[in-house]
Amino acid sequence: MSIVDTPERRQLRELTRAFVTREVLPHLAEWERAGEVPRELHATAAKIGLLGIGFPESVGGSGGDLLDSIVVTEEIIRSGGSSGLIAALFTHGIALPHMVAAAGGQSGGLLRGRLGGGQVRGDDDLVDRYVRPTLAGTMIGALAITEPDGGSDVAAIRTTARREGDHYVVNGSKTYITSGVRADFVTTAVCTDFPGSGELSLLVIDKGTPGFTVGRRLEKLGWHCSDTAELSFVDVRVPLTNRIGEENTGFLAIMQHFAAERLSLATQAYATAQRCVELATRWCRDRATFGRPLASRQLVRHRLAEMHTRAEAARAYVHEVAARVAAGEPVVTEVAMAKNVAVAACDQVVDQALQLHGGFGYLRDAEVERHYRDARILGIGGGTTEIMNEIIAKGMGL
Numbered sequence: 001m002s003i004v005d006t007p008e009r010r011q012l013r014e015l016t017r018a019f020v021t022r023e024v025l026p027h028l029a030e031w032e033r034a035g036e037v038p039r040e041l042h043a044t045a046a047k048i049g050l051l052g053i054g055f056p057e058s059v060g061g062s063g064g065d066l067l068d069s070i071v072v073t074e075e076i077i078r079s080g081g082s083s084g085l086i087a088a089l090f091t092h093g094i095a096l097p098h099m100v101a102a103a104g105g106q107s108g109g110l111l112r113g114r115l116g117g118g119q120v121r122g123d124d125d126l127v128d129r130y131v132r133p134t135l136a137g138t139m140i141g142a143l144a145i146t147e148p149d150g151g152s153d154v155a156a157i158r159t160t161a162r163r164e165g166d167h168y169v170v171n172g173s174k175t176y177i178t179s180g181v182r183a184d185f186v187t188t189a190v191c192t193d194f195p196g197s198g199e200l201s202l203l204v205i206d207k208g209t210p211g212f213t214v215g216r217r218l219e220k221l222g223w224h225c226s227d228t229a230e231l232s233f234v235d236v237r238v239p240l241t242n243r244i245g246e247e248n249t250g251f252l253a254i255m256q257h258f259a260a261e262r263l264s265l266a267t268q269a270y271a272t273a274q275r276c277v278e279l280a281t282r283w284c285r286d287r288a289t290f291g292r293p294l295a296s297r298q299l300v301r302h303r304l305a306e307m308h309t310r311a312e313a314a315r316a317y318v319h320e321v322a323a324r325v326a327a328g329e330p331v332v333t334e335v336a337m338a339k340n341v342a343v344a345a346c347d348q349v350v351d352q353a354l355q356l357h358g359g360f361g362y363l364r365d366a367e368v369e370r371h372y373r374d375a376r377i378l379g380i381g382g383g384t385t386e387i388m389n390e391i392i393a394k395g396m397g398l
């Protein structure tokens with residue numbers, strides 16, 4: 001039995017499938033054209049407890065762990081949703097964890113103690129102002145690390161935050177920011193020393209703060225229902241109380257939370273592959289050429305068998321690594337390998353699934369066409385395949 005195949009997780013799977021069938025599938029094509037998902041979808045997902053999966057109840061979440069989040073991610077795609085939808089609706093999965101961790105709210109634990117005399121710790125205050133409303137579906141958050149000069153080298157961030165009294169003054173720009181157009185606040189990586197020094201902090205910056213502008217909506221190959229933006233900061237005054245954790249702890253915080261993001265992307269990759277195997281299998285049973293169904297030909301059957309094997313092997317490995325992460329094991333190298341294994345499986349499977357669909361696979365009407373475009377980002381976002389290889393090589397002592 002798979003580690004994610006418990007009675008509770010089967011229920012979670014059913015809840016997710018019902019949500020996708022009822023709330024997503026009738027509208028997904030329209031959202032793809034609009035370039036974003038509606039805010040009401042966040043509220044609907046929150047109401048049934050989906051948005052808060054993986055976040056402790058003490059911060060407004062629904063409880064559950066990384067494996068529960070994986071079940072939701074997997075089922076959204078397997079029931080006809082998309083990785084683009086996950087990027088748009090679950091951006092809080094990358095925007096909030098640093099705040100929750102800084103408040104001591106990880107693993108369902110209680111928030112770290114409040115200061116005496118009723119004074120609220122800065123991080124607890126951030127939980128009340130940003131985490132709870134976001135998990136309730138009334139606010140949208142984004143995470144801004146990448147800059148126009150580069151994304152892979154996180155330590156080279158050039159957006160600066162200079163201290164001035166009880167504020168930081170932020171200057172710089174970010175790009176490719178998921179949900180950046182719609183976001184009410186942005187968890188922003190800034191340099192609290194000289195640009196490129198690697199001394200990073202995370203600040204929560206509200207939309208509407210003078211000097212903070214959201215630039216154009218970026219047009220993309222895939223993930224069309226997920227809005228992506230450029231952000232600019234010119235002398236933006238951010239209260240010190242909007243800093244997450246201590247000053248100069250941002251780099252470590254970013255690295256610590258990359259594991260969950262990378263495993264989510266790995267899940268999106270193998271689930272996309274699984275969905276494409278299903279779509280291609282159905283197609284090959286129904287489609288006849290030269291008087292016989294495609295699936296009656298050994299070459300086609302073997303191709304489908306290989307696609308299925310790749311998807312299932314990736315799924316098993318991602319689950320194993322996720323279980324180790326959930327158990328608190330420091331498996332940075334394995335997370336990088338899991339992402340690369342799943343992305344490679346996905347790339348091969350979506351390509352072959354489209355090919356098996358023939359001309360129809362190239363049309364907007366074909367679901368496989370969307371997966372083909374959406375899949376391309378999975379080896380780029382959250383650390384590229386090459387950066388994963390760097391981590392793996394380091395893990396090998398090279």
Ligand SMILES: Cc1cc2nc3c(=O)[nH]c(=O)nc-3n(C[C@H](O)[C@H](O)[C@H](O)COP(=O)(O)OP(=O)(O)OC[C@H]3O[C@@H](n4cnc5c(N)ncnc54)[C@H](O)[C@@H]3O)c2cc1C
Nearest residue numbers: 143144145146150151152176177178380381382383384386
């Ligand atoms: C749709 C989309 C959504 C995104 N969402 C977000 C978001 O919400 N927040 C956010 O902060 N960022 C986001 N990103 C940015 C994403 O994380 C970066 O694009 C990614 O980290 C790569 O950075 P880069 O584009 O600057 O490429 P670069 O770092 O410039 O790399 C370019 C190429 O060089 C390779 N390379 C770099 N260094 C090395 C090396 N040492 N050895 C070998 N090869 C190397 C890379 O693998 C890549 O192939 C998003 C991007 C896209 C396209």
